[in-house]
Amino acid sequence: MEFPAALFPSYFVTGPPQEEGGPAPTAGWGEHEQVLEADPGCRQAGTMFVPRRGGMGESWKPADAAAIPLLPPNTSYWIPSLEPQDILYRGALYRKLQTGKSAATLDFTKQLRHFFVDHPEDAFGSMGQLLHQNFFLGNSKLKVSVHLRVIMPSTTPYSGGASLCPFSSPQRQARNSSIRMTALMEEIERLKARRGCPKQYLVPRLRWFSHICRDWLFEVPLGLLADSMHEELLLQWANLLFDDSCTGGALAWLPPKDLCTGCLVYPGGQAMNHLYFQDVVLKELPRAQASPAQFELNGRIRQVAAARVDGEDFVGVRSDYHCGIWRVPGRIGAAPTPLQVIHTDVPASCLTVSPHLPGELAVCTQSGAIYLWSVEMGLQRLRHDTQTMFFRDHSSWHWSDFTAHPRVLSCADRTGLQCLDARAPERCHFDLFKVGQEAGCQQGERVVLPMYLGRAHPSQHLVTTQFSVYVLDERLPMVPVLKWAHMMKAPPLFSHLTPGGPRRSHKVLLGASCTQELLLLQYQAFTSAGQFLSYPSTGGSQSACQLAGPPQKLHSIAGCLQHLPTQLPHHHHLLQQRLDAPAAGLAATLQEDGPQESLLVFQLSEAGDIFYQRLIHEVMQPPAPTLMDEAEPSASPQPLPAVPSPAAALRYRRWLKDFSRGHREHPQHTWPPTFSQKRIFTRRELEMSAGPSTLHQQARQQLRQAMQEGNRIQRWDTPPPQPPLLQLLEPPGGLDTLSARLTTAWSEGWCQWWEEKSNYNVAQRRQALRERRRQQKRARGRRSLSASFTSSHTYQSELSELSDVAPLPPPLSPTVLPRETASSPPPSAVLDEALLSSQSLHCRGIPKERRKTLRDYLSVCAEEPPEPPEPLASQASQACIPSSQSLSQASCTSQPRRKRPRMGF
């Protein structure tokens, strides 16, 4: 290829960059930069000049209103990637927005908490196993007294281990040294139930526990764990600011071998670890043909690179620790075959496929090693340098690509590019690009993505930084032949070249990841065709590189949201989240359909969705080299299509249908919904209602109960109608087993009770039953009017009580909680009545100050009737009464009235 006869003038200064500035939003506009004489051969006819920037480019108009889905959504449920909110301190984001500066504050404690909750085995595993025999989690009281001296189970040697000595068994010993942790667990459970509640105060017991255990409880010492956690958080934050792992993009287009069927290579699946080769037919609308060839890999696919050599496509796939190469034979319909896989100890940062030799690739790792990988010859390490090339930079990112010479590779880090000869990598190398004044860089500018532009010109390279894009020529190193400030909000991580034929401009697409930006640039390296119509030159002689036409912004995936059918708000939110997913790759192809030429641009998102857009080439009549005054105003450009075409709309609908179906299969919430108390009542409301009304008290208790147990407040709407009569029927001694046990447990005489219970005399019980019957009869005489409605109830409750008492429960060991069988619902109302009378409490030895607590507690219990009796017709009318009313009936009207006769007992 010829070297241009004259280059655009420029100064050449060496040294580190001086210019300050940072991102300038408009730096790319309004400059011609330099001019050059257009065609020295034709000077007679008047000198003409061409600008380095601002020349005429080709016109490519978007054919659609927005990007259109090419394939159905990546079916698997997508977990949205990390967001700043996830790791930043809660107030930080907002404050940052307000002040505009202030460093990010990482929410370290939250992450540590998540770790303890999500990975308890890793956090406390072995200590938990050691302790679990010494921690008693049951509800019963520990029988043995806790010794101050802790006996370690290992201190007692077994004698041969033939038989377990009952007295020195480890279990026994553990029992001796075990403590009851139930209360602590309850506190923790309560904390869990209070999730989402902003006022999470710590109970002293918990604080005390954590103080004591801090030094020894954790599997990994807390300080060490915190260090690692902090390091990881910083890493995640750095990744959030700029994630370079997907540099190069994970989407590749293998051009058609026949006329119209190309192949798209992309990752998919839930973990993006499936590699797909999907045939795509380029017709009016590009569409997938047949099902894709699929390979499952054992890592997330970061990059897919492809090149065609000798009619065969070679596809390189990079994940963090593995790189693989596939071959797609030249025959139409031939299946792709995997050729080789390599494993790296350090994550690979780059994989490029040679456009010159079949089965050759360049691999870089983050440790700074650069390899030439040949399927036949294996790996050849060209360089291993942990330092950056030109000046010190913390980033360990490295990149490598091919050059015009098949044995010379370019290698890059954030500070610049060098070319090295694979035959003698130590001796033969030269600097191609350097972040410095040579290229007119700014301070803080860093290389983001280099790309070999071999398909456009064998010795040209593209280098993008976060501010600018450069075109370099190997034959004139260090001095960019083209430089342009791209004004993108995020650094371009993906690029794609569509070479133009003779006398056509080359199209370069730049893509950013997190902002989904997509920019189309054109550059050319021949004397501008438009200006020299009168001198048809031969084949477009090589001239200096020029930027052709203004840059053009293309549709992003997120932009199609407004063209999708309207959704319910939460669906809309999910959809938005999905469409806003960062871009993960970029590919394009030129489609020639008769006279019409169009550029198809494919975009891959991190969620695995692929969208495309079409740009149509408008052949403009190149304006004659006249003055602008005389030039007729060219026809105003056609406005962008405002609505998607019917075919596109159909695709949107189908895509959306598949998307929402996929979402229904994966429910997002697995835990029961919880309420924040704050939302239901304001603090003031709660305070106001605290005083007089027992109704409010009841409601609050119920609410608290529900919150403690993490339940729903379902019973709020359908309260069991409490038959008031039942409460009168209760004999003083006739408590059911559970209540009696609870009561005795409260008065700390539970073990004794158990002994008594197991030796209970049947005769005694019969006596008690008879006694109760007698009392019932007495009670009937005093019955109020309301009681007559529920006469049948009494009968039923009688039956239930009989059935309850008659069969003796089998003796249970104290550690096992006796469970109520379905056939014996505890008549809680009865128990309630008996317990609530202060007398009965007193005779059970319950101290005065505890009585109120117990009463509160049991009244809550009482509202949980196991199976409400069959509602009768008379009761049905009562059931219509709003719940709160019947509740109040039960608690405030009937109770005091009942108490009075008992006083006289």
Place this chain on the structure above:
Amino acid sequence: STHKHKLDFTKSKEACLSYIQDAMLQQQWKRAAEFMACYVESLEKDFSREPVSPSEIIWRMGSEILCHHPQSSIKEYNSFVEQMKTIGLKRYLKICLEHTFHLLCNGLIDEAYQNLSMAESWRFGEYTVIQDKEKKLIQAYRGLLDYYSWYKQKNILLEHGQDGFEDLSVEQEMHSSFRKAAVNLQEIIKIPGVWDLFVKCYVDLLEFYGDHNEARQVLNEYAYNSKFPANPNAHVYLYQFLKRQGESKKSLISALKILHDIVPSHELMIDFNTMLQKSKKRKKRRLGLEVIFAALDYAGWKENVKAWSCLARQVKQIIISEKHLEWIKQEWNSRKDWWPAFHFSRYLAKKNWQENKNLSYEKAVVAGILLGKDCKYFKHVSHQGCKAQVKRFRMLKRFMNKHNHVCLRISG
């Protein structure tokens, strides 16, 4: 409230800017122009302490819009830029330079010249480093335009000189143009940089007036000063100058040798190779072989028939003479592991045969000699050639059979 006002103003200013940017990136120039009209207000209340001043933003975006807006004219552009010059004092020289470029690209040479003259006489305090550079560029471009007017007058004089007619005033004008151009051009080319255009013009002036020593010095300085970038064109200009001067083969070869060292893939390498092949010295012929092998390493030369025929001819000569076979062997050693796949694959044999018979013939010669007559490329091409009954392919086959034993010594 003033603070709030400022805040609101900044916000709306930023929003407006992003609208303009958006419209421009979608090439909706009319819409951008409408927003721009609103944005100009930001000049009036400029509270910002940003590095990029609103005046620069307006200049950059405004001139871009005016370049593309369907209804804009050069007059409007001029008046806009004139206003911008007075507002953005710091960027005055830059704006002048850009204005000149715009005029030049629209063929308005005289206006551009006036503009440059005005910019040159501008004074405002001390020059910064950037302004100093811009000033020197302005002078250089003025020198360039002076050169073009000198060139024009020279042509007039030459045409009329043939008629025997002499015009003193034109001649005087020409000489004054020369002086002005020479003064300005020689300044810029002393500073390190890429000055292809200016160097060429300056050398042309010097050559016309017979100052060959000065011209040679300028070109030598441009090519060999280590402060300048390694510009292949500098060496090309020197080589062309030496050729024009009828210099000896030796000096031409040494000029091209340096070009070969920095750019082995330069298109002049064919000339270099031919020159070397003609030489009687062994060393130079050896260098010639090296040069052509090195050139064919590059992807851009893959289908260069001329280069392949150069190589084929030289390799054939060596085989026939059976002297210096080790030259080929040495060159081949460092290439035998990748040239077969790079140049001589079966796919390329088919493709080259279909697309360019000459190329496939020359390559088949080289492949046959380097890889033996059993190599895929040679076999395919000679088979196809014999089938098509082309005479030279049959001769090639005969040649290969005759010299097979020599070839085996290379590939073996």
